[in-house]
Amino acid sequence: MAELTDAELRKELLALGYRPGPITATTRKVYIKKLGCLRAEASPSRQRSGFTSGAARESEEEDEEEDEEEVGRAPASRWGTSGESGGQAWGDPRGSPPGRGGGVRAEGGLSRDSLGRLSPSEQWGTTVERGKEAERDAGGRAGGLIRRFPWRAASDGGHGVTPRSALLRSAPRQQPEGKGKGLEYYLSQFLCLASLVLLLIFLGILVVKMVGSGWLDGREDSFNLLPVDCDKRTDDFCQAKHKDVTMAVLHELYSYLSVQAGNFECGNPENLKSKCIWVSEVKDHVLNVTGSSSQKFEAALHWILNSNKDLGIRLKGRDLSEPVSSVEEVFCLESAHPQMGLGCRFRRAVVTAIMNLFLFFWSLITLWGILIYLRYRWRKMEEEEQAMYEMVKKIIAVVQDHYKEWERNLERYPYVGIFHVRDSLIPPQSRKKMKRVWERAVDFLASNESRIQTESHRVAGEDMLVWRWTQPSYLSDSEH
Amino acid sequence: LGTSGDIRDVLGRKLEEKGFDKAYVVLGQFLVLRKDEELFREWLKETCGANAKQSRDCSGCLREWCDAFL
Numbered sequence: 370m371a372e373l374t375d376a377e378l379r380k381e382l383l384a385l386g387y388r389p390g391p392i393t394a395t396t397r398k399v400y401i402k403k404l405g406c407l408r409a410e411a412s413p414s415r416q417r418s419g420f421t422s423g424a425a426r427e428s429e430e431e432d433e434e435e436d437e438e439e440v441g442r443a444p445a446s447r448w449g450t451s452g453e454s455g456g457q458a459w460g461d462p463r464g465s466p467p468g469r470g471g472g473v474r475a476e477g478g479l480s481r482d483s484l485g486r487l488s489p490s491e492q493w494g495t496t497v498e499r500g501k502e503a504e505r506d507a508g509g510r511a512g513g514l515i516r517r518f519p520w521r522a523a524s525d526g527g528h529g530v531t532p533r534s535a536l537l538r539s540a541p542r543q544q545p546e547g548k549g550k551g552l553e554y555y556l557s558q559f560l561c562l563a564s565l566v567l568l569l570i571f572l573g574i575l576v577v578k579m580v581g582s583g584w585l586d587g588r589e590d591s592f593n594l595l596p597v598d599c600d601k602r603t604d605d606f607c608q609a610k611h612k613d614v615t616m617a618v619l620h621e622l623y624s625y626l627s628v629q630a631g632n633f634e635c636g637n638p639e640n641l642k643s644k645c646i647w648v649s650e651v652k653d654h655v656l657n658v659t660g661s662s663s664q665k666f667e668a669a670l671h672w673i674l675n676s677n678k679d680l681g682i683r684l685k686g687r688d689l690s691e692p693v694s695s696v697e698e699v700f701c702l703e704s705a706h707p708q709m710g711l712g713c714r715f716r717r718a719v720v721t722a723i724m725n726l727f728l729f730f731w732s733l734i735t736l737w738g739i740l741i742y743l744r745y746r747w748r749k750m751e752e753e754e755q756a757m758y759e760m761v762k763k764i765i766a767v768v769q770d771h772y773k774e775w776e777r778n779l780e781r782y783p784y785v786g787i788f789h790v791r792d793s794l795i796p797p798q799s800r801k802k803m804k805r806v807w808e809r810a811v812d813f814l815a816s817n818e819s820r821i822q823t824e825s826h827r828v829a830g831e832d833m834l835v836w837r838w839t840q841p842s843y844l845s846d847s848e849h
Numbered sequence: 850l851g852t853s854g855d856i857r858d859v860l861g862r863k864l865e866e867k868g869f870d871k872a873y874v875v876l877g878q879f880l881v882l883r884k885d886e887e888l889f890r891e892w893l894k895e896t897c898g899a900n901a902k903q904s905r906d907c908s909g910c911l912r913e914w915c916d917a918f919l
Contacts (some may be wrong), residue, residue, distance in 0.1 A: 390885075393881060395867075395878060395880055395892070396878075396881055396888075396892070398892075398895060399882065399891050399892045401890060403888065466870075659914075
């Protein structure tokens with residue numbers, strides 16, 4: 370494009386069928402670009418000569434698309450259309466900047482072989498393409514746009530691309546969905562399985578807790594085999610038998626105590642006073658059930674005292690907090706593992722959970738309330754500070770004006786009474802309310818304002834505190 | 850110029866530097882380009898780097914104004 374004079378540019382444009390406006394300094398560049406576009410449109414062989422105009426890019430893309438569609442390589446054409454839609458996605462479908470379209474294409478070219486990168490761009494391309502198509506077709510602007518942009522090459526090509534690309538879209542759509550579906554499917558299966566396993570574990574634990582005491586029943590068989598009288602003898606066999614008897618007693622003791630404790634915890638049908646049951650009662654019950662003598666019972670108690678394992682039975686003396694050291698001190702017995710029914714347990718669990726939740730929420734609410742209150746306080750203090758500073762400003766203005774008027778001989782004294790200032794600044798109905806603010810302002814002035822002096826003078830016959838402006842030169846003060 | 854058809858402050862300043870300090874001057878440019886929206890957008894992009902949306906808004910606004918008042 371050697372010719373750069375306005376007239377020739379104008380002639381060229383007219384020759385190509387476009388009516389330009391005046392070619393001025395500001396419009397020249399645009400018209401030169403327009404000329405390039407029109408020339409590109411006019412001579413198709415020049416399309417690949419590296420024009421950087423938008424039309425060249427779009428027509429290049431379309432040609433590439435058409436080539437690839439002819440070859441029939443689905444991935445490439447997908448990429449091509451996604452590239453185009455990507456290029457379109459970069460803003461206005463018509464006026465997109467030339468450089469960016471090339472950038473998207475280069476990026477697409479690199480990812481041509483890796484399918485992984487295709488899927489996000491496809492998906493994105495799909496949605497964008499669909500959106501753009503809808504926008505284009507529904508608006509009915511296609512025809513108008515073509516008219517407006519005469520450098521848009523092969524308008525039929527543009528239209529032809531869209532139905533073909535729409536058809537081709539249906540094929541790749543399954544693939545990203547299938548892959549995503551696999552992941553979600555496996556995840557959901559895993560979660561289902563995990564929840565089932567956890568449920569089973571929970572049920573197992575529940576069962577164990579409920580019928581745990583049943584395990585100890587097996588012990589009773591062992592000493593029904595030989596009816597040997599072992600009270601007097603102390604050989605090994607008898608010692609073992611003694612131990613078994615003791616164990617039986619203990620077992621019965623344990624179950625009795627746990628049943629009682631469970632009853633006490635779960636509704637207390639027998640109206641027990643506490644979980645701790647008196648020795649005498651326990652002894653009677655156990656001896657009734659096992660049919661052994663009280664020595665065996667005491668031996669069992671001894672055993673409990675001497676063993677340092679946790680047997681689930683607590684021995685309590687008369688003084689409930691002291692540990693028991695001998696059998697005689699034992700006053701009552703208590704089970705550490707009360708046996709409660711499933712419904713009772715469930716109820717207790719729910720109640721505990723709800724109470725904890727409530728506690729949590731109440732504490733949260735309390736903290737929040739405290740926070741709100743604190744914020745309110747701070748805000749109030751801030752407002753008071755602001756009010757005080759406002760008052761201080763007003764006072765300074767009043768005192769200064771008074772002084773100026775005194776200089777102009779309109780006032781009698783160079784100072785003004787504090788109370789007079791107060792009464793002139795604060796209307797009577799707010800005096801009580803503003804009392805605090807006023808006093809703070811007065812203190813502030815006394816301590817921080819150097820231009821106002823607080824003195825005591827006789828004004829209008831009475832002694833009062835006054836303020837006097839002490840800055841003789843009219844320096845501009847901080848307000849102006 | 851800060852409120853002419855959604856051109857933002859930065860772009861307004863750039864236009865002012867080029868001499869388009871008032872909205873009517875930009876309108877003038879639009880009219881000189883014979884109310885060709887695409888050319889005007891091209892020009893806008895060249896002159897002050899407006900992106901596609903901004904230039905579209907501006908050109909649309911100017912066109913509507915012209916349609917209403919000229």
